[in-house]
Amino acid sequence: MQINKIMSYTFDKEDLKQIDAIKAKYPTVQSATMPVLWYAQDKFGHVNAEVQHLVATTLDIPESHVHGVATFYTQYYKKEMGKYVLDVCTCFSCQVCGGYDMLHYIEDKLGIKAGETTPDGKFSIQEAECLGACGYAPMLQVTNDVYVNHLTKEKIDSMIDGLKEDKLPEYEEILPPQLISKD
Amino acid sequence: MAIDFQNYKTLIIPQGGNLRDIKAYEKQGGYKALKTVFDARESAWTRENVINEVKTAGLRGRGGAGFNTGLKWSFMPKPDGGKRYLAANGDESEPGTFKDRVIFEFNPHLFIEGAIIGAYSIQADAVYVYIRGEYRSWIRFMEQAVADAYKAGYLGKNILGSGINIDMYVHSGAGAYICGEESSLMESLEGKRGYPRVKPPFPAQRGLWGRPTTINNIESLANVPLILNMGAAKYAEMGAKTHPGPVLYGISGHVNRPGVYEFPTGMLITDLIYNVAGGIRNGKKLKALVPGGSSTPILRADQIEGVSMDADSLRTAGSMMGTAGMSILDEDTDMVDFLYRISHFYHHESCGQCTPCREGTGWLEKILKKIKNGDGEMRDLDLLLDLTTQMEGRTVCALADAAAWPVRHTITRFRDEFEARCRKSVFAIA
Numbered sequence: 001m002q003i004n005k006i007m008s009y010t011f012d013k014e015d016l017k018q019i020d021a022i023k024a025k026y027p028t029v030q031s032a033t034m035p036v037l038w039y040a041q042d043k044f045g046h047v048n049a050e051v052q053h054l055v056a057t058t059l060d061i062p063e064s065h066v067h068g069v070a071t072f073y074t075q076y077y078k079k080e081m082g083k084y085v086l087d088v089c090t091c092f093s094c095q096v097c098g099g100y101d102m103l104h105y106i107e108d109k110l111g112i113k114a115g116e117t118t119p120d121g122k123f124s125i126q127e128a129e130c131l132g133a134c135g136y137a138p139m140l141q142v143t144n145d146v147y148v149n150h151l152t153k154e155k156i157d158s159m160i161d162g163l164k165e166d167k168l169p170e171y172e173e174i175l176p177p178q179l180i181s182k183d
Numbered sequence: 184m185a186i187d188f189q190n191y192k193t194l195i196i197p198q199g200g201n202l203r204d205i206k207a208y209e210k211q212g213g214y215k216a217l218k219t220v221f222d223a224r225e226s227a228w229t230r231e232n233v234i235n236e237v238k239t240a241g242l243r244g245r246g247g248a249g250f251n252t253g254l255k256w257s258f259m260p261k262p263d264g265g266k267r268y269l270a271a272n273g274d275e276s277e278p279g280t281f282k283d284r285v286i287f288e289f290n291p292h293l294f295i296e297g298a299i300i301g302a303y304s305i306q307a308d309a310v311y312v313y314i315r316g317e318y319r320s321w322i323r324f325m326e327q328a329v330a331d332a333y334k335a336g337y338l339g340k341n342i343l344g345s346g347i348n349i350d351m352y353v354h355s356g357a358g359a360y361i362c363g364e365e366s367s368l369m370e371s372l373e374g375k376r377g378y379p380r381v382k383p384p385f386p387a388q389r390g391l392w393g394r395p396t397t398i399n400n401i402e403s404l405a406n407v408p409l410i411l412n413m414g415a416a417k418y419a420e421m422g423a424k425t426h427p428g429p430v431l432y433g434i435s436g437h438v439n440r441p442g443v444y445e446f447p448t449g450m451l452i453t454d455l456i457y458n459v460a461g462g463i464r465n466g467k468k469l470k471a472l473v474p475g476g477s478s479t480p481i482l483r484a485d486q487i488e489g490v491s492m493d494a495d496s497l498r499t500a501g502s503m504m505g506t507a508g509m510s511i512l513d514e515d516t517d518m519v520d521f522l523y524r525i526s527h528f529y530h531h532e533s534c535g536q537c538t539p540c541r542e543g544t545g546w547l548e549k550i551l552k553k554i555k556n557g558d559g560e561m562r563d564l565d566l567l568l569d570l571t572t573q574m575e576g577r578t579v580c581a582l583a584d585a586a587a588w589p590v591r592h593t594i595t596r597f598r599d600e601f602e603a604r605c606r607k608s609v610f611a612i613a
């Protein structure tokens with residue numbers, strides 16, 4: 001069963017104002033496709049076929065175009081996902097620093113595999129390509145937003161406990177070593 | 184000449200804390216270069232002079248290809264009254280690369296200042312800053328910084344009373360490595376799937392929305408105010424002669440102190456690993472190094488003695504500078520697993536337009552998976568090498584090459600490890 005299922009997808013007046021502001025950044029309407037898909041995903045949690053239809057009619061561009069764009073980019077969720085999507089990096093530098101151990105630990109903990117969603121709709125797990133945090137490996141990203149770096153099993157435990165109560169992990173500022181004073 | 188890196192004073196990574204606050208940046212001399220240029224735009228700092236200064240400084244692009252930035256600017260055609268664009272490439276998706284985000288987070292105005300000077304020089308009306316979608320936190324930092332720069336009068340209409348108008352917009356990607364390739368980036372900005380374009384025409388002729396466009400990496404543009412502040416001559420003396428200036432080295436993998444470090448080009452690899460990043464973790468020995476992102480050919484520990492981080496030295500050693508995102512591997516690293524994971528990445532990220540790339544990256548991954556699982560045969564290794572030859576130089580963009588290089592070089596440089604995982608292909612007849 002899905003919780004918080006949105007029955008109809010519409011943009012309200014405020015949304016349309018925001019979308020006009022997005023359109024103003026580009027010389028063509030088509031260029032607004034990506035940012036408006038982002039806007040829609042932030043609002044609805046995903047951009048399934050119905051949302052793609054809404055974006056296309058709102059921008060007055062072909063639905064096939066919007067669909068083509070939505071399916072090209074991995075961060076757009078084409079179907080409903082868990083409330084929290086854990087993108088665990090297993091690429092390259094994370095791989096050699098224990099990325100797979102962390103992925104498997106999360107899989108065991110939540111009882112699902114990468115690419116799946118827990119039955120209560122709370123968590124999805126994905127295996128991610130390099131997220132640009134290689135020096136802070138292993139790491140993961142929560143629902144296209146905050147990065148959690150230097151993962152350990154303990155850190156994962158407390159992060160998941162927090163998310164169960166809808167407490168998002170905090171942004172971690174990582175200073176370049178040369179900015180850390182030596183005294 | 185060895186670099187006195189212990190006493191090096193950073194220029195891109197700010198001295199004295201975070202400079203995201205525009206006031207803090209201005210207090211440290213920020214936007215001085217822009218003011219100087221705009222004040223003297225009819226005398227010392229005409230557009231041609233700025234371009235020449237950047238050209239003689241010898242700044243080479245930090246996005247991977249290492250092309251002279253000033254020279255690239257000079258390719259823009261004469262204005263015809265229509266729009267012109269600068270696209271700043273912050274896609275930063277090459278595995279091992281995590282340095283532009285340091286600029287977004289700690290010194291965004293250095294980049295913004297450089298981009299405004301760049302836009303002025305090539306007579307661009309607008310700068311589009313393309314940032315990978317995963318960097319949402321850093322996109323927020325940039326959006327704030329751009330808003331602050333507008334408020335302070337460095338962006339928008341009639342900048343600093345000069346009559347020059349330049350706009351800047353931040354555009355979020357959505358998870359596609361290929362969008363870091365410059366023509367794919369432009370397709371993406373135009374709201375399409377990120378399929379690289381056939382060149383020519385080059386972006387300077389037909390770029391964004393069919394108009395003249397220059398694409399520069401974020402770090403490349405952040406170097407521009409430094410060049411103008413210290414002068415091209417002094418800049419050209421920093422680091423390696425043919426590849427000068429400061430560089431953000433992103434160090435990851437099996438070292439004690441990973442992170443992004445700023446030093447001049449031409450740093451000895453051994454200094455970076457042992458003296459800067461604290462050596463190999465857990466007292467292990469170094470096995471190999473990927474010097475500049477996953478596409479750059481891997482070097483064995485015995486190949487790095489005396490090699491420095493600049494285009495010439497790395498070419499002689501058999502690799503490339505790339506993005507200076509260095510991944511360091513210790514003696515326990517399984518090279519077959521490592522290479523398999525790289526090949527998985529490139530297969531996943533191929534846009535699928537060209538047959539040699541779409542099919543080739545798939546076969547590379549498939550064969551390597553077979554070897555990794557112990558089902559490979561000796562002749563698969565030559566098949567892999569043969570495949571890399573068939574992929575290189577035959578595609579619309581360089582992703583196919585980027586996928587082929589690591590396979591070719593990892594197999595030739597660690598052949599014994601690959602052979603040890605393979606069954607014999609030929610059996611003696613009793």
Ligand SMILES: Cc1cc2nc3c(=O)[nH]c(=O)nc-3n(C[C@H](O)[C@H](O)[C@H](O)COP(=O)(O)O)c2cc1C
Nearest residue numbers: 244245246272274275276363364365399400403581
């Ligand atoms: C597959 C592929 C991916 C690339 N990814 C990036 C990237 O993420 N960031 C970047 O600055 N350049 C990337 N480049 C290089 C760009 O095409 C372009 O050369 C560069 O942005 C130019 O800036 P520069 O001259 O300042 O280095 C990539 C190239 C290829 C072929």
Ligand code: SF4
Nearest residue numbers: 534536537540578580
């Ligand atoms: S080389 Fe690969 S990524 Fe580049 S255009 Fe061809 S198929 Fe796409």
Ligand code: FES
Nearest residue numbers: 089094131133134
């Ligand atoms: S390899 Fe995981 S963040 Fe780069």
